[in-house]
Amino acid sequence: MNAITILHDSFGGAPGLARNWGFSALVEFEGRRILFDTGNDARVFRENVARIGVDLARLDAVVISHRHGDHTTGLAHVLERNPDVLVWVPRETYGVFGSALPGTFYPRCPTLPPNMRYFDGFPPELIRHGTPWPDARFEYVDATRELWPGVVVVHTISEVQGTREMPELTLSLRSAVGQVIVAGCSHPGIEKILEAAGAPDIPVLDLFGGLHLVLTPRAEIERIAADLGGKWGVRRLSPGHCTGEPGFDALQQAFGPRYGYAGLGTTSTF
DSSP states (O other): OEEEEEEEEEEEOOOTOOSSSSSSSEEEEEEEEEOOOOOSOOHHHHHHHHHHOOOGGGGGGOOOSSSSSHHHHHHHHHHHHHHTTTEEEEEEEESSTOOHHHHHHHOOOOSOOGSSSGGGOOOSSSSEEOOTTTTOOEEEEOEEEETTTEEEEEEEEOOOOOOOOOOOEEEEEEEEEEEEEEEEEOOOOOHHHHHHTTTTOOOOEEEEEOOOTSSHHHHHHHHHHHHHHSSSSOOEEEGGGGHHHHHHHHHHHGGGGGGGOOOOOOOOOO
């Protein structure tokens, strides 16, 4: 069974689950189990995962959409349960996931005394940047790529004020009839993401996750809602997280029976 279960979000009526800002979903596709993002609050994430009955030790991979804390905070708990799991993250020179630069990246000034020079004038071959998860098995993504047959991470970079230059990863689950998109926050813009995912040439059968319309003016939300179903050919829509209440309303009106509810604790099959 191919399915998406929402583990962390700020809306939903499932009993016994705690709502919190942020996003996390378990994606099950063609026998693979992929955790997409890890929410905003480690305790809430841990307790929701336990109550829903998700075994984090049985993951094939983790995909983190972007560096913001409302998508990354539960990662420490994931690594406690599954320390060897592969974690796919956006590549950033100075991001929270760690990285490295060659020791030769900066200009030298050999006339300075050693105590004014970086590393006394003898830098290491690599200058590594820190991360809150130093033992994680990070795999860095800087371009759209296929992880397994039919499982593609779509790489885009935001050009929007406030998140400019921030990369974001989106999941595209592909079959012979089209793709299911799982978005974390859509900071680069959901239309830019859909274009990078090959829509409408590769039909979008369903679109899950955050569309980042929470502060978008209503007229622009309605324009995007119309274009999602028209220009981009999205057949079904199951939004969450930062889509926003006006976004939920406008999209539900635009998609009618093709609008799917994906609140905390729901499992949607496809």
